[in-house]
Amino acid sequence: MIVYFNGQFIPKENVGISPDDRGFLFADGVYEVIRVYHGQLFQADRHWQRLARSLGELRMDGLDLEIFGQIAGRLLDENHLDNSDALIYIQITRGAAPRQHAFPGQETPVTIYAAASPFTPSPEKMERGVKIILMPDIRWARCDIKTVALLPNVLAYQQARDGGAEEAVFVRDGAITEGTHSNFAAVFAGQLVTYPQSHYILAGITRAVVLDLCRELNIPANEFPIFEKDLPHADEMMLLSTASEITPVAQVDHWQVGNGKPGPITQKLQQAFRKLVD
Ligand SMILES: Cc1ncc(COP(=O)(O)O)c(C=O)c1O
Structure with a gap:
């Protein structure tokens, strides 16, 4: 596999990351994951904007993000994925410097790594729905930054897998925030509800x-906290992410959602999403 590392396209096994890298020492870095359908990046501008914002929040401004489109294209090319379904992974850390909490000097270059890997979606999960578990949201209060500091997500997700579930969904102050690697939405009496865009x-x-598609399809949508106690009244629930697109939730812990099958609004959104991708 050919990857991008600090300005070069090289075999993955030739990448050498310093033990002083602040990504390794402090999880001092950010990342992005972009879906590629038939060789085309999906919603690339939104991903670049989010990456720029994450970097800005870490006070790592000044990178020319234009390069990432070109890097992604070349990675697809080099790995013969130009007509394939794939994922692009990009990670940027504050670089390698002797370990101390304070930022290193301006002369320390950031570390940039990017890779393209083939991706095979799981249509049966999107058709049949999945089980989730609910977990206390023990993460920090800046979940809006896409940092590589993902330990609470990793621990919660492992607990989901150990319990035969596909995702762990976090609950903060009684409200459902999001999954370990997905957003969460539910449908109440025909209205889609999802946690407000915030630091959580x-x-x-x-x-x-999905919020754009709701506007197009005249599905009422509301960015509002869903309280755990109200969850059993939801008619439909879904997980939203780059990799799993719109995945219906069929079971929460030990109880079934609705009749256990994807509901009409979930299906309508899935169809519209497919059309957008095609
Ligand atoms: C914590 C978290 N929330 C939500 C998402 C979904 O974001 P996106 O749709 O951009 O993949 C992700 C994706 O990895 C995530 O890690």
């Missing part, structure tokens, strides 16, 4: 696309 969730690109 990542501004998901799929979530933004």
